[in-house]
Amino acid sequence: MLYTRKGLMAALLALALAPVTAFSHGDVTPQPVNTDALPDVGEEWLSENPYRAAAAGDEVWAKAVQIGDSGFNQNCARCHGLGAVSGGLAPDLRYLEAEEYGDEWFVERFRHGMTQNGTTKMPAFGEILGQKAAWAIRTYIETRPDDGALEPYSDELHKIRDQLAAGEADVPTVIATLEDISGKVDTASGAPVADSAASRAAHELEKDPSKQKEAADMLSIGISAAE
Ligand code: HEC
Numbered sequence: 001m002l003y004t005r006k007g008l009m010a011a012l013l014a015l016a017l018a019p020v021t022a023f024s025h026g027d028v029t030p031q032p033v034n035t036d037a038l039p040d041v042g043e044e045w046l047s048e049n050p051y052r053a054a055a056a057g058d059e060v061w062a063k064a065v066q067i068g069d070s071g072f073n074q075n076c077a078r079c080h081g082l083g084a085v086s087g088g089l090a091p092d093l094r095y096l097e098a099e100e101y102g103d104e105w106f107v108e109r110f111r112h113g114m115t116q117n118g119t120t121k122m123p124a125f126g127e128i129l130g131q132k133a134a135w136a137i138r139t140y141i142e143t144r145p146d147d148g149a150l151e152p153y154s155d156e157l158h159k160i161r162d163q164l165a166a167g168e169a170d171v172p173t174v175i176a177t178l179e180d181i182s183g184k185v186d187t188a189s190g191a192p193v194a195d196s197a198a199s200r201a202a203h204e205l206e207k208d209p210s211k212q213k214e215a216a217d218m219l220s221i222g223i224s225a226a227e
Pocket of ligand 1: 072075080089091093106109110114121122125
């Protein structure tokens, strides 16, 4: 590959400036979120998250987390941080209470964005992404593990990861242990269940016990993010 020096500098400069520009003007193109797999919730905007496990069941909840993950990371992460861990540009959304009070505030900002003195600090997403995407993203955000929430289980998770990577794990035992750990991981929002590397790996093995390698990779990512 051949780059001219000037072309390369221009490309680097564009990269360096891109997030700043997007942030100051809020002129980002929203990325569509495919929500076909989620139950419809009607036209009228709700004031409470309909995709929580207590209201919609575990399957819908897990689907909402998955769809919300990609929706968030494509539309919100540039300002609110990858995985909803804020880098300081915009508020850390993990701390928004997982109850109606927090939901109302979430939906208000999601629908209308935020403009101050004629500057769009956050674009409005309501019309473009719609209500189902809003609640999927909300479900993803509120189920982020709190800072350091996986730390107490780090040794145990390393051990399990190594067994899985070597293809030598006793899968039913590993699933039980991972579920036990995932039930103890705290969220910052107060939501009862966190979507953590432990729960994702357990889910993967439940679907297909031969996927030890994939489950090991999920744990590796979770462990390194927690350290
Ligand atoms: C261009 C940057 C930007 C993007 C993109 C963005 N936000 Fe924001 N968001 C902000 C800023 C800045 C604030 C703080 C506004 C204020 O001062 O109240 C904010 C505030 C919020 C709040 C209120 C948080 C609180 O604690 O008061 C929520 C909820 C929120 N955003 C959700 C989202 C979601 C969901 C997305 C993606 C669909 C998103 N934002 C995309 C910049 C952004």
